[in-house]
Amino acid sequence: MKLQYNSFFALLAMFSVFAGKAFAQNTSSRAATDRQSTPNVIYIYADDLGYGDLGVYGATKIKTPNTDRLAKEGLRFTNAHTTSGTCTPSRYGLLTGEYPWRKKGTGVLPGDANLIIPTDKATLPKVFQNAGYTTGVVGKWHLGFGEQGEKIDWNKPIKKGPDAVGFDYSFIFPATGDRVPTVFLENQLVVGLDPADPIEVNYQQKIGNEPTGKENPELLKLKASPDHGHDNTIVNGIGRIGFMTGGRQARWADEEIGHAFTDKALAFIETNRQKPFFLYFSLNDIHVPRMPSTEFKGKSGLGLRGDAILQLDWTVGKVLDKLKEFGLEKNTIVIFSSDNGPVLDDGYDDGAVALLNGHNPRGPLRGGKGSAFEGGTRVPFIVRWPGVIRPGTTSDALICQIDLLASFAGFFKQKLRPEEAPDSESLFATLTGKSQTGRQVLVEQGGGIAIVRDGWKYIEPSAGPKTQKNGNENGRDPNPQLYNLKADLGEQNNLAEKQPGLMKELAALLEKIRTDGRSNSRK
Template identity: 65%
Template sequence: MKLITQPVIPTIRFKNHSVKVFTFFIIISTLFSSTIFAQKKQKPNVIFIYADDLGYGDLSSYGATKISTPNIDRLAKEGLKFTNAHTTSGTCTPSRYALMTGNYPWRKKGTGVLPGNASLIIPIDKITLPQVFQNAGYKTGAVGKWHLGLGSPGKDINWNKSLQVGPNEVGFDYAYFFPATSDRVPTVFIENHNIVGYDKEDPIEVNYKEKVGKEPTGKENPELLKLQSSPDHGHNNTIVNGIGRIGFMSGGKQARWADEEIAHVFLSKAEQFIEENQKNPFFLYFSLNDIHVPRMPSTEFKGKSKMGLRGDVILQMDWTVGEILKKLKALDLEENTLVIFSSDNGPVLDDGYADKAVELAAGHKPAGVLRGGKYSAFEGGSRVPWLARWPEVIKPGTVSNALICQIDLLSSFAKFFQQKIEDTDATDSFVVMDALIGKDKIGRESIVKQGGALSFTKGNWKYIEPNNNEPFNKLTGTELGNDSKPQLYDLSKDLGEKTNLAGQYPNKVKLMAEELAKIKEAGGSR
């Protein structure tokens, strides 16, 4: 897209002075409007809506028949639906790390699923996705789940002072979030550097090794729980809002949120950010709590899906997306706003609470035709829904099978804004902007993903590295994709990864294993 900065006014001779003046202003007005339009197209507002634990088959636009998601489906009807879109990982923290840094998380230790008192794992001296937007003159905001750590490495977090190292330090002008996941302590909202509603007379202490304070736990007082924990998952520590959490917490009673309010609070803050920045280009990272456990929707959605609490929070999530679309329309922002909707990893039904998600699925297949789910090296772990709407650019009703990954957003937008990325930054992120807006049907050439094992996909072929880890997660009922022998699948004919072709194509296995090894060795430079 070419940006017009100096409109050229043609010389026109007029017999009538009034006609000359009138026509002159018409020309000026028209060219000025064109200039502004071009500038807008160069700098669209961007909203990235990140669902949590949403599967490839959880949306009606992706084939779900037991539940309807009309607001999210609008993005497909009015924009672009991807069928070959991926996270880098089968779990949340590593996927989010890759999104923010442009680096494969398996290259760095400590990027697994974090506790609520972990240090920040995003380097503050490297380029990040929000910094790309900041460098382009955008206002940047993060609202929702964070789960990338807070504070400096090696230092314990003091929850009773201003939290100085977090989203703001890696590129967000504004941040309203909770530290980890809603099933982990501390169960508080943080706005920029401060805990919302903090009372210095009730100091907060957080511990993931031993109990602190005298508050009841799910293990000691199960009779106090309004949502029972599944056995052996670890959701039986400090009880907050009638729900046992992972980890121990004391104090901060005034600051603690109720699960039923989370979706509304985050939506309110997201809408506020949009309203306050409507006259400037903005980037909003809207990281939803839904549909992560504990699934506890607001009252208006309880029982609405007839699929239990998991179905109810899917409907709440869909409503949230609808409200964002309404806000854009009300502010006359929808034409020049790119809205992207995706998920951080694949689905899981029983992930720590006895909410009858398995029993009430009623034939619903969260991963659709895919094998595996959250935590898995199979496609169900990391092939996710991805929808994009940008009315000024993206053709409505487009479907793309281009291979894309969330890790590529950083380099793609940097190129879009004509920014140079250092060779040691965003080493695994590639420029696929044309694919992201439906102009290219190929995308990236290959991708490495992590679940129970590392996998390497190139074209239609997928190779899963052999390993000796457990093949099945008994707690969640998920196939992890681990096998002591190499696995090879032709995804063009076998998207469900039912037939291992490694024995039939030993040369293909050898070549893909060698290429994966080279990618692993090449870390650290672009």
């Protein structure tokens, strides 16, 4: 009887161990499934970073270990694009899933512009909100505030900005570093504003009696070219575009921007680490005026532009370290890209050209920021998702940042209305390396409009100078252009006269995409 009694408890103990292991495995499996169904997503958006500016894309004159690490641990795309060769329209396309050239008023905005993103349609952050995520934007905004025709009062809560298009939290500056007002906004309020020193902004005429770059060049610590508009109100020893008065206590110093944005992004990750989050981290680097933190100045050997790339890479490293600190690496998709191609001389005498030292920011491409050539829209694009994406892989699939909206909507099984994200393709399998099939067709916007299909690129005729004031070729030509990108990535051989039938076919397809009002096949 005693033996049977002991055997019974021995069997019970064995069953308990087995059941415990099974429960643990089940729990672990469910946790893994939950992680894969609601991964955190961080989109790191560099500014004016070129295809050839990173080590993993061929740069040899500058070291970018953190972005290179991201690629070694993830998937690097070689044929990824923005929707436009300049900042405001590319950001519009990213957040709305709509080609920016479809909508008037999506050009490069002044700092006092009204909101250009529709509030009654799906946006990228709204897709995440609908999936139960906390959403945040940190960094450059440049998409406007308030209703059309409304004058922005910077001294009161500024409604209808990031909050109106799907962001629960925001820490931003309004436009670009070279445009007023030079202040941070956190959740609709100017940070550090003194009510006794109200802010006023004007882009038409000078206001107040503050020194300007045009009238007081002796006060500048970074001299500017007279033809770029950087000769208005001086802030932190740098002439800006537009006039500003007041808010002296609230104005940032350029050297603190990188750290301020990084600190807020890391704080957002830490605060929301226990629940799914989406962070749109829109960096200021390497847009002008290039004035990185003192710890990076002079370290690249490529002037202030190179130093700003070092600061950008440091920022990426801080984000990756924070994810590791909280054990969020496997549960977080990190996407890194740029808003458009590179520019060197963009209005400030910062040594970007003189100190290039053999570095080629556009790599094998032609053109740059603002160009219809590949250098305008083809940018670095890296995706890391440990445990899902095979590390150290490369994809030649044609993709566009405009596709993120439909891709994540599809991932979350959300249905988009026909009028929403009309140009966004659902390519989640491609973005995670499960498929090598990308877009069939892409329209690129630069100095002119171009269309790409099956490696062939047609740039429609357009009038105007072929070179911009920043020295970039913009792709304009009164004659049609046709390039075989598979054989001629540098777009040197115009085959329009040799392939008239193909040229006309692509021109007709471009016109159809225009008139249809959409380019995807979603009904």
